[in-house]
Amino acid sequence: MASATDNRRSTASGRGAVGATRAATPAAGSVSPTEPIEPTEPPEGLLEELAEANGRLEGASPQRVIGWAYERFGEATVLTSSFQDAVLIDLAAQVRRPLSVVFLDTGFHFPETLAYMETVARKLDVHVEVVTSGLAPDVLPCGADGCCRARKVEPLAGVLAGGAAWLTGVKRVDTPERSRAATVGFDAAKGVVKVNPIVGWTEADVEAYVESRELPRHPLNAKGYYSIGCAPTTRPVAAGENPRAGRWGGTKTECGLHL
Numbered sequence: 001m002a003s004a005t006d007n008r009r010s011t012a013s014g015r016g017a018v019g020a021t022r023a024a025t026p027a028a029g030s031v032s033p034t035e036p037i038e039p040t041e042p043p044e045g046l047l048e049e050l051a052e053a054n055g056r057l058e059g060a061s062p063q064r065v066i067g068w069a070y071e072r073f074g075e076a077t078v079l080t081s082s083f084q085d086a087v088l089i090d091l092a093a094q095v096r097r098p099l100s101v102v103f104l105d106t107g108f109h110f111p112e113t114l115a116y117m118e119t120v121a122r123k124l125d126v127h128v129e130v131v132t133s134g135l136a137p138d139v140l141p142c143g144a145d146g147c148c149r150a151r152k153v154e155p156l157a158g159v160l161a162g163g164a165a166w167l168t169g170v171k172r173v174d175t176p177e178r179s180r181a182a183t184v185g186f187d188a189a190k191g192v193v194k195v196n197p198i199v200g201w202t203e204a205d206v207e208a209y210v211e212s213r214e215l216p217r218h219p220l221n222a223k224g225y226y227s228i229g230c231a232p233t234t235r236p237v238a239a240g241e242n243p244r245a246g247r248w249g250g251t252k253t254e255c256g257l258h259l
């Protein structure tokens with residue numbers, strides 16, 4: 001696999017900013033978007049350590065879970081965000097400074113998401129690394145077989161190749177597939193420790209946190225969009241509807257990042 005930096009855009013600018021655009025290099029060892037991903041064996045003793053940590057951290061505050069990750073894995077901890085909200089970033093910024101956040105840019109995001117990313121970077125004083133597949137829009141257009149894999153999963157694999165732990169905003173209420181997600185566990189498909197600090201939160205918890213911290217909101221919230229990914233496959237949801245119902249028109253619930 002290529003080093004983590006090979007697949008990232010420039011990170012030369014300072015904190016509180018989004019890195020300049022640079023075409024990505026495909027991860028060495030990447031496979032065809034339709035080939036199955038081979039699971040990775042964890043190092044000896046890691047599963048036992050994670051099981052103990054998971055038991056200890058289940059129900060703990062997100063800040064404590066995030067603190068454990070950075071204490072255990074240091075610089076090899078990678079925080080990703082889709083910039084549908086700023087909750088995980090704000091929580092991590094209370095624990096880690098300076099803070100770097102990775103955004104996977106598929107090339108199909110709403111312009112509002114890209115603008116929101118700039119707003120969050122400035123307001124929360126974090127540095128955003130924008131990672132892209134480098135594919136042109138007409139190569140594997142949205143909906144084509146392997147597009148999610150090529151534009152999200154493979155670039156993420158390049159990022160995580162330089163990491164040991166991956167901090168995500170996964171919540172059990174998101175989808176049936178996520179309902180049994182652990183706080184801490186080993187992601188064999190990615191070959192990293194996956195850390196889900198807000199896994200036990202509900203949508204009401206998220207809303208209460210956003211309100212209490214006066215976090216900036218994604219501009220499309222005002223139009224009914226809450227789970228926000230690529231523009232062609234994201235729609236607004238009705239009041240009371242699961243936010244994830246607005247993704248992929250009901251044809252699937254996951255793009256592959258969290259499977």
Ligand code: SF4
Binds near residue numbers: 151
């Ligand atoms: S949602 Fe569409 S554009 Fe985005 S990565 Fe998946 S298939 Fe590609």
